[in-house]
Amino acid sequence: MSFKIIGITGSKGVLGQQLIKKFSNVKFDCFKGDISKKKDIKKWLKGKKFEALFHFAAIVPTQEVSKDFDRSLKVNYHGSKLLIDEVEKNKSTKWFLFASTSHVYKFSKSKISEKSIIKPITKYGLTKLMAEKYLLKKKIKTETCIIRIFSYTSFNQKKSFFIPSIYKKFRSNDLINLNNVNHVRDFIDISDIISAIKLLYRKKSKGIYNLGSSKPIPLKKIIKYFSNMFKKKYMISDNAKKTFLVANVRKLVKLGWTPKKNIENTLKDYHLGFIRNNKISIK
Numbered sequence: 001m002s003f004k005i006i007g008i009t010g011s012k013g014v015l016g017q018q019l020i021k022k023f024s025n026v027k028f029d030c031f032k033g034d035i036s037k038k039k040d041i042k043k044w045l046k047g048k049k050f051e052a053l054f055h056f057a058a059i060v061p062t063q064e065v066s067k068d069f070d071r072s073l074k075v076n077y078h079g080s081k082l083l084i085d086e087v088e089k090n091k092s093t094k095w096f097l098f099a100s101t102s103h104v105y106k107f108s109k110s111k112i113s114e115k116s117i118i119k120p121i122t123k124y125g126l127t128k129l130m131a132e133k134y135l136l137k138k139k140i141k142t143e144t145c146i147i148r149i150f151s152y153t154s155f156n157q158k159k160s161f162f163i164p165s166i167y168k169k170f171r172s173n174d175l176i177n178l179n180n181v182n183h184v185r186d187f188i189d190i191s192d193i194i195s196a197i198k199l200l201y202r203k204k205s206k207g208i209y210n211l212g213s214s215k216p217i218p219l220k221k222i223i224k225y226f227s228n229m230f231k232k233k234y235m236i237s238d239n240a241k242k243t244f245l246v247a248n249v250r251k252l253v254k255l256g257w258t259p260k261k262n263i264e265n266t267l268k269d270y271h272l273g274f275i276r277n278n279k280i281s282i283k
């Protein structure tokens with residue numbers, strides 16, 4: 001059996017690991033260097049021709065990006081710029097997938113389409129938007145697909161992300177005090193992200209696509225779910241203004257994709273994954 005070769009950056013990240021597991025009849029060539037160093041990229045791409053190249057390498061947690069913005073800019077923007085320049089120079093692939101974020105958008109009570117107002121809500125979103133603009137303005141010959149991914153989770157995510165941090169609080173404490181949770185977000189299951197990427201790859205789609213569940217999920221709903229699971233109480237002191245960030249995914253649905261899992265499925269899978277990963281017995 002012959003295998004197609006896909007190049008991938010960020011193969012050790014949450015999404016990168018899942019992609020590698022779930023793709024069949026494909027071999028992945030994983031970038032193992034520093035994406036902000038041209039020599040590492042040149043060494044990796046030398047003499048290679050990929051069926052596709054997935055670019056996931058990035059500094060993601062918003063706190064980390066804010067804490068060291070210079071380093072984040074080097075990785076998320078300059079690294080992407082160096083990569084696509086070398087891909088173009090060497091004609092390394094005909095199809096390039098860039099993982100961006102919903103953080104490039106302005107908060108909106110209406111569902112956000114690919115044509116909605118662009119106004120990054122975090123510095124992380126700003127670094128991704130800068131990379132997007134470079135890809136689009138450069139008018140590269142490589143066919144490019146940009147996916148703006150909304151919220152998702154995994155038991156492998158860092159504890160600075162919302163669901164892992166809330167889950168940890170309920171596992172570790174008897175009385176949970178919370179604040180700044182008066183918000184509505186769009187949580188898409190990782191399995192649905194993978195199925196969307198498979199479809200985009202198969203069709204070699206070009207342009208920008210929102211990738212979310214299109215379901216508005218109040219963060220307080222997630223808190224209540226874990227409160228019921230662990231039978232623990234919580235208190236919320238929250239004066240923050242309510243914000244909304246929910247995807248309109250009609251463009252992706254028109255290609256034949258639909259999300260299969262809801263937030264309850266995702267939270268249950270997170271719990272079971274945590275149990276398995278930490279080898280905890282269920283009483």
